Amino acid sequence: MRGREGCAREWGIFVITKYRIVGSASVSILALMAAACPAMAAAEDVPAAVPMPAAVAPEPDTSEAAPPEIVVTAERTNVTLQKTNLSVTAVTADTLAKSNITEITGLNGAVPGLVVAKSGGGERQISIRGIGSETPENPQTQPGVSVHVDGVYIFNSIAANAAFIDVAQVEVLRGPQGTMYGQGSTGGTINIVSKQPELGKWTGNVDAGYGNYNLVKTDGALNVPIGDTIAIRGAIQYYNHDGYAKATKVAGQPDYQLDNANDLGGKLSLKWQPADNVSLLLSTIQYRGDANAPAQKNILDPEPDPRVLTQDYPGKSYIRTQLYYGVLKFDMGPVVFNSITGYQKLRSIQSWDGDGLDTDLFYALTNGQAPGAGVKYDHIATWTQNTESWTQEYNLASNTDGRLRWIVGGVYLHSTNNSYINEFRSNEGNGLNAALPVSAAYNDPLVKTITYAELSAVTREAYAGYAQGTYKLTDRLSFTAGIRYNHDTYSGVSASQSGPTSSNTSGAYLQPKPGVGTSTNRVTGKAALNYDITGTSMVYASYTRGFKPGGINSSAAVGNSSYTIFGFKDGTKPTFKPEELDSFEIGSKNRFFNNTLQLNASGFFYLYHNMQFLEEDAVLFGNGVSNAPEAQVLGAEIEADWHPTRHLRFEGSLSLLHSEFTSDYYALDPTKARNAQIAAGYAGVGGFYSNFYLATLAREAARVNINGNKLPKMPTVQGSVAASWTGEVGPGEFTARAQYIYRGGYNSRVFADPVADKTPNYSQVNLFANYDFANSGFHASVTVTNLFDEAGVNSRFTDPYGSGQVSNTYIPPRQAIFSLGYRF
Template sequence: MNRKAKLYLTVVSTMILSLMSAPALAQDPAAADSSESGESVTPNSHELSEIIVSATRRASSLQDTPVAVSAVNRELIESAAPQDLGDLAKFTPNFSAAEIPGYNAASFAMRGTGQTNIIVYFEAPVAVLVDDFVVPSIQTQLLDTFDIEQIEVLRGPQGTLFGKNTTGGAVTVRTKRPELGQFGGEAQVRYGSFDTIDLNGAFNVPLLGDTLALRLVASYAKSDGHMRNGFSYGPITGFGPNPWNGLEGEGDGRRVGGKDVLNGRAKLLWEPNDDLSALLQYEVLRDRSEGPASVHNTPLGSTFLFARLGLSQEIDGDPLDFGGVSDRDGYLVDADDGHRINVDGYYLNVDYRTGAGTISSITGYRDQYSRLANSANSVSPMSAGGQILSLFDLNRTDRHKTFQQEVRYASELDGPLNFVTGAFYARDTIRFCVAQLLGFQDLAGGSTPFGPWNENPFVLCNRQKGDVKALFAEANWDLTDRLHLTAGGRYTWEKKDWQGRQQIFVQNLLGTPDPTFTWRDIDNLLDMADFEQYPAGVVEAQRKWSEPTWRVSLGYDITPDIFTYASYSRGFKSGGFNDQIGTFAPFGTNLDAFAAAAQPTDPEIADSFELGLKSQFLDNRVRFNLTGFYVDYTDVQKQLNVPLDVNGQQFQVTRFVNAAKMTVKGIEAELTGRLAPGLTLSGVLGYQDGSYDTYEAPLQTGYDLATAPLERTPKWQWTANANYETEVAQAALVTANASVSYTGRNLYNLSVVSPDRNTYLDARTVVNATLTLSDLDKNRYVRLIGRNLTDKRYLVASQIVGNLWTTDRYAAPRSWSVEFGARF
């Protein structure tokens, strides 16, 4: 444990012990256990409480909202004890969470569309909003859940009220707000398998009576990682003389892929009267985690280049023992430093209530610096003659600055008509560079003008500025007491300016080859994206788009407890540039050809049709919601890793194109029942069936891609969850929670070479459970947490890289942890 973790553990543990030994403040138990936004009820109550959501940008009951939306409240978050936002996906039908190979980045998917790449300009089809601010980078979307009050998952296109890029859906997160006039706090300490430490603390301080309050929140997570550095290789059979021929060995077996993340928020809430509310927030994140470890899984004896070079391994035993990471230092890669992510965010949310409605302003600025170094092919360090070989080590570094401003008005009229209208503006600036050490080219008999590939980083840089403007409005009209019409539209104007340079050796950065100018002359990798200082070979591209989107629905109250609706909505995902264009592409000095290849994709369009039923019965003890949907996607954006041979050298080119038209249909069901005091049973079921209508891919060298399955689209998903709470001797509460979740087999990475080379995430069933002992007010507790109790080995990412290699990333095995918590 490092010194920072020990200090934080000492402080938080002391605070918890003092809280546990102190008498609880006087408090109404029912008030402490109730919430307007979840299933929170007292143990002896039969009824489910009402769920309030903001899916229509105004507070409404879940059961009366004509949108496919699921809500996860604070009570479920506490009882299920998720590690991050991705762990909560199982509680929403047809919403799956995986990860990006080599990165701690979210791979969210919904209704046939999802994210499987780390490209910084790729617009994710499932948006994540925190307190109404759109989180622009998937690298930081796997949020810590400590300070979250409620999560809403909106399925399907949300082009009217939530903007562009929500062709799959949107995840809206509401964090806890400061409490006026209340001094209090909460703290958690969790320790478990793999030397995992999670420390969380929050303090609420009233500053000015009942008008001003401050909430300070901090979280720290540390882990040794669940993988081991055990890649075994060799003997190496290079294509030409080199010092590594005949080399064989294995990694040192240490744990790798560990976490080291500190994040926090400072929140200042000002409510001088009943009409005005202003929340000012500062967000900070400092991630110093190791690069995630994956398993190099190139088939033995295959035609992949790495297999031909003797760089595939035979996994004999637990795959978690065969991970690989690189410790290569220097060369602009610094793989031994792992990941370095800094986030600073500033947000201001203001609500002003008038007699006829509420005016809301959401202003935010977020600065994210990411330096993501790893071994792309999951190979442990190897050395010969005092030299370290980097087969394919890389460092992706970017600086992402985002400003967003939204102003909206939500009416509160007495008549049958109400509406929401507003405007949105966002500005993004991104600088990006990737440096790569391609030592495998030395084994394959390649050479560079400046010496071995293993000692000369290949660098690609580009940058982008983007502006988005939008106007939107949506109206709700009660045609009769039972019949309700919702209609709205949004118009979005977007402009993106891109500049980039092909991948080059550092010695060529000045425009003419200079062997004396090397990577040692570069202070920071992003300096090479300063195109004013280094203008040689830079091309520019610009594109503007304007897109209308809309939604219309008709709802009908069959009875006071049964609501049904039909809707049609359109959403779009923005066109975009490829941060990898120019990587290994044979454009040479032909800048016109490079500029043509650098042109962006067009927007992707989703037209969605839904039929929904929302019901509650047995005196509000059972809630059942059912949705059927059909989505037609056109101009679908796809990333293709295409093998490429340049002058006898093995490369790949990453293409980002509008390749397909596809349709997805399915059903989504949610059931919650409280059939006995203290016992809540719930379940979700998702079914989706998708296929390509057409698939036209440039540089296609393999099979008819229109016959391939859709990526990240499991046919079946379901979760069953049980929560039981009971008093013990009128002095304590015991709460037991258990969940079983299933996700069907689904394609992760599509090969353009052959269907035999597609990579899949296998079907899996995962069992988690928690057992909590607390006082009657839930102010002090101890919780035992078990994850993956059947010790299932399953993939969360699996990638093929052209005709070079494949790599797999596995979830954690069975693990245990114990958590102590207190609040006052």
């Protein structure tokens, strides 16, 4: 049964509290909720196995002021958000529009516990509750937060850069999703649910907006029925704006734009429903992003304006993604069969100024000399990737009203990734071109400019089987159990060069050779108890396990590591282990005061094993992926949505987190390694290699114990509050909304260096106003984001490969956008 589209909101109060009281505070909140009075019966679960439609409500609520009921696809079945035994936030298309959220980075602040950072090339590093990816720009590893589009797993994290196109809602599942989503979802999962074709309806919309920075945003969609059994929906979106920042030292372009956008995307879907119990959905999403590089300001940059960079290389970014998928659903009465098939391609070419400074400053500041002295060069990075992947999933789900609801399924994934990394020293910029083509000869003079190069082709093959069931022990008490078997295999060829000399004496300067493959087998799962206190209040307790596969380090790391050469205990090893997370969570979901207040809370404790992170090695160019043995996380979250009257609405969320590494591991920070090397008198490459052993010992002595450090990407306090008013004004309806976002500071890496790793807190105020002209379909809106133009640091990145420089990425500046739209 279908109803109106809804949207989830959060409400919160900022409370700064010490770690030792967080656990008791969350338990007290849950106890108070459990004792609360009932309001009215909640909607029942909607039995379906595949997320075909957008969020819909089974029945409209009888209370005019009640928050709308949200249906989510959280565990491969459509179920109301208030009945799920896990922490989920659903951000609808309406909320995305009001906050000018156009892609996944914009979700910062909108979801408790979520942090989306950027690496050197602008790759998204997504973390939920501090669990995500600490291995940037590394095709050998998997993300810690998986991304799915209409049930299809998105293989490459760069593909997550694509804009949201014709989206119904974005669901963020917090905590490991080891049963339904498997490997790569240690921290959680982001489900992007598209709007689907509707049978028998001519509908559509067109919207156009203009704002400062010459922002132009246009999008439109059209739903066309063909007879009674077929419908086609097409959507297109264009998004363009000038740079939020500029580089002042690019030759011939003194105001070279950075952080600009030039995105074009489209989606086309066909739905065929020859009978009431059979449907087939065929879709494709195409996206192209062609822009300059992101603005990443070196913390040593003497220019005080955070949006002006003393940078002299014109970085560029080109991304093309193609996604094709089909969903077949066959309702056989007591069971529903589903097939989800996906094929995707990615081509990405990126280049950026690895030091973020001009040629005079970079060498001088990093070697303690006066500007203009010594060798002048830039550190330039280029990265080309081509990814192709297939996914296939089959599942069978129960479709009865009995005490047992279940789903079983199998998944197969196959992916190939071809990657070429070319880091070089130069005084000239040439856009997307690398210093050397892949075919360059070993004796090409430009080989002498290389600091690091890698050519690899990696194949990943994975399959999994899963089963999950929920059994009603009584009318109020139910038990959920799930299990998943995961198998992952990595194989491929690679070649790398560290420093200015090729290891080959004939042919190409890089000659890939087969590497040692890896294979990982793990069992993950879930166990949970649900208790319905009343028709609108429930509590749950759950245990879940998630994991991320291990793998093999690049040939450079394997051949040039202190572990391999000298046998040092800690540091980069030829292979790295899988990481695992055990989660213990309690929570409560409630509606109070005649269903006008929705209040959800959770408390959780994590045991984190073998966290994968990128580490420097004592031997130069031996860096790779290592494992931090043990860590713990404790946290609490609150989300609320209150409608005191039919005109007023208050929303918000609050996240409180504490974490620490709990075992000894002596890790080597790239910056500290370089400083130790210079202090020992081995600053230059020639000096290093002529004193190989002594320089290595100096770098090895710079290791620090990370035991007791906080985990990265984990703000202690994060939250938002919002208030809105909707009512009749003149011949239409007017809506006004104000939102305040606060994100606390956090460590950007495991090393917790007080200078390099402390990402500061920031706050942001957003405003929105909309007017719907009665009975016309037209509407006009104004959106203002970052009202006070705060230069908040969204993320901090330390280049682990070449320059070793630390840079800040800032939130967008103040933007005012005026939009007109028409819907029918």
